[in-house]
Amino acid sequence: MKARVHVMLKTGVLDPQGEAVRHALGAMGFDKVEGVRQGKVIDLELAEGTTEAEVAEMCEKLLANTVIERYEIDLD
Amino acid sequence: MKARVHVMLKTGVLDPQGEAVRHALGAMGFDKVEGVRQGKVIDLELAEGTTEAEVAEMCEKLLANTVIERYEIDLD
Numbered sequence: 001m002k003a004r005v006h007v008m009l010k011t012g013v014l015d016p017q018g019e020a021v022r023h024a025l026g027a028m029g030f031d032k033v034e035g036v037r038q039g040k041v042i043d044l045e046l047a048e049g050t051t052e053a054e055v056a057e058m059c060e061k062l063l064a065n066t067v068i069e070r071y072e073i074d075l076d
Numbered sequence: 077m078k079a080r081v082h083v084m085l086k087t088g089v090l091d092p093q094g095e096a097v098r099h100a101l102g103a104m105g106f107d108k109v110e111g112v113r114q115g116k117v118i119d120l121e122l123a124e125g126t127t128e129a130e131v132a133e134m135c136e137k138l139l140a141n142t143v144i145e146r147y148e149i150d151l152d
Contacts, residue, residue: 039116042094043084058101
């Protein structure tokens with residue numbers, strides 16, 4: 001089974017990487033871009049029977065820094 | 077309107093970052109993790125009327141290195 005985890009900076013946390021991308025896109029003439037936030041996506045290949053709670057524990061302990069980041073889990 | 081872009085290493089391209097995460101999860105006792113691939117997610121806030129073709133052009137020109145990375149676009 002597979003899980004996809006998104007780790008994004010929380011709203012209100014400054015995202016200099018996203019800001020740099022927005023600036024670069026503007027400089028390249030893509031003037032329809034109003035905002036950019038960049039995060040991580042982690043695709044996990046898991047043994048059958050792994051629960052969402054176990055993936056959440058991985059996020060809390062390793063994958064995300066929950067002080068400044070939030071995560072979303074999609075289990076397939 | 078919003079678009080979410082995923083940029084992942086192509087299959088077959090070594091992913092040392094994902095491998096490091098897999099190793100760390102294993103060392104922490106998460107023994108159900110069989111594989112990890114890590115990529116980027118870019119959330120774009122776009123002016124109304126932006127087309128998927130325009131977002132694809134942003135991917136080709138800036139967001140992805142198409143020699144080693146593939147991208148997926150989800151337009152909302």
